[in-house]
Amino acid sequence: MKRLLLCVAFLAWVFVGATHRANAAVLYTVTDLGTLGGTYSIAFGINESGQVVGQAHTSGNSATHAFLYSGSGPMQDLGGTLGLALGINDSGQVVGNLNTSDGDTHAFLYSGGGAMQDIGTLGGTYSVARGINNNGQVVGYAATSSGDHRAFLYSDSGPMQDLGSLGGAESMALAINNSGQIVGQAFTTGDMHSHAFLKSGTGPMQDLGTLGGTESVAYSINDSGQVVGYGSTSGGSHAFLYSGTGPMQDLGTLGGLNAHAYGINDNGQIVGDATTSGEAEHAFLRSGSGPMQDLNDLIDPASGWTLETARGINDKGQIVGYGTNPSGQPHGFLLTPVPEPSTLIVWSLLGALCISFAWWRRKRLG
Numbered sequence: 001m002k003r004l005l006l007c008v009a010f011l012a013w014v015f016v017g018a019t020h021r022a023n024a025a026v027l028y029t030v031t032d033l034g035t036l037g038g039t040y041s042i043a044f045g046i047n048e049s050g051q052v053v054g055q056a057h058t059s060g061n062s063a064t065h066a067f068l069y070s071g072s073g074p075m076q077d078l079g080g081t082l083g084l085a086l087g088i089n090d091s092g093q094v095v096g097n098l099n100t101s102d103g104d105t106h107a108f109l110y111s112g113g114g115a116m117q118d119i120g121t122l123g124g125t126y127s128v129a130r131g132i133n134n135n136g137q138v139v140g141y142a143a144t145s146s147g148d149h150r151a152f153l154y155s156d157s158g159p160m161q162d163l164g165s166l167g168g169a170e171s172m173a174l175a176i177n178n179s180g181q182i183v184g185q186a187f188t189t190g191d192m193h194s195h196a197f198l199k200s201g202t203g204p205m206q207d208l209g210t211l212g213g214t215e216s217v218a219y220s221i222n223d224s225g226q227v228v229g230y231g232s233t234s235g236g237s238h239a240f241l242y243s244g245t246g247p248m249q250d251l252g253t254l255g256g257l258n259a260h261a262y263g264i265n266d267n268g269q270i271v272g273d274a275t276t277s278g279e280a281e282h283a284f285l286r287s288g289s290g291p292m293q294d295l296n297d298l299i300d301p302a303s304g305w306t307l308e309t310a311r312g313i314n315d316k317g318q319i320v321g322y323g324t325n326p327s328g329q330p331h332g333f334l335l336t337p338v339p340e341p342s343t344l345i346v347w348s349l350l351g352a353l354c355i356s357f358a359w360w361r362r363k364r365l366g
Helices: 002-023 341-364
Strands: 028-032 037-046 052-058 064-069 076-079 084-088 094-099 105-110 123-132 138-144 149-155 158-162 167-176 182-188 194-199 216-221 227-232 237-242 249-252 255-264 270-276 281-286 306-313 319-324 330-337
Touching: 037 064, 052 330, 064 084, 064 094, 064 105, 094 138, 105 138, 123 149, 138 182, 149 182, 167 194, 194 227, 194 237, 227 270, 237 270, 249 255, 270 319, 281 319, 306 330
Parallel strands: 037 084, 037 306, 037 330, 084 123, 105 123, 123 167, 149 167, 167 216, 194 216, 216 255, 237 255, 255 306, 281 306
Antiparallel strands: 028 330, 037 052, 037 319, 052 064, 052 084, 064 076, 084 094, 094 105, 094 123, 123 138, 138 149, 138 167, 149 158, 167 182, 182 194, 182 216, 216 227, 227 237, 227 255, 237 249, 255 270, 270 281, 270 306, 306 319, 319 330
16 A cells, blocks of 8 residues: 555655646756856857866956866866867867967867867968868868968868868858858958858869848758858848759748857757847748747746757757856856657556556455
8 A cells, every 4th residue: 555655655746846837838957058268158069078168257257268177076177278179079189260379260180189280271371160070171261471361171181171161262161060061251252252062072172052031151060961151031031941953942031130050950950040020130040841940938937047048969969159147247158958748648657557567466465
């Protein structure tokens, strides 16, 4: 009888919990990533282990440094005057840019336990590393000796490789997947407009077109080759999804004029920012074929946060970005999914089995 009562109590607890979760809008917990002593931070990238990279102010807001956050404790200061960490792979290698001793801005690669490695330029004085895949291939853009900015690919096997353009003078590589497919933005012939591109292997850049306007940019690509970014329309700029065939798919906005998609995971979940009907900028999530969801509707309304942009998402559904925290300061955030009602239903079924077993045992023993 005692076991039966315990099982009943357990099932009641699970049912109440499931009902509460089903009626609540909270689907993510918010972690404030803090700063490096100042008042500002922003998170740009996250890997499958939940390690986060970005940029933060140091004490007194005297400088901005690249940071690495590994899930416990404070941020790790990676250093670098005006340092900015933009990408991280599953081995914990970090890329971004920093100011050199002579005042130039160069791309860096950080592999842990040592100093940042300056990976140079394409002959000029400027470079930025934007993404790195699990094979250690780095992409970004760098100045040539003529001063033009060109997309590059870098690996340990040699110097930066100029990836060309779509016929114009300049280009930028912004992300690379584990198959080596690269996306970004490049000027077309005549240098009047820049379009999103996809480059696969040794072939030329593929122009992904626009959403009816004159400009577009591709920000992220997953291992299935799905590409997200944003393009100009007749009335603003909208987030897009390109899935390998056909034209870009317009993902719309949150009711306003503009939206920008910055990240996509291997489950096809997309994050970015979009304007609301009141023209406030809010972070969004899009899952499957559904509409954009305002991430501010998916956290505890009593948290005090306003999530303004989401810049990256891993396959576990963890999201990073930037928002205003309860103290009114602009801080980087980490969103972590919490168990949904479907998970608790499983526990409810286990509770039912527990009751059934207790009843059967009681009957068997007379």
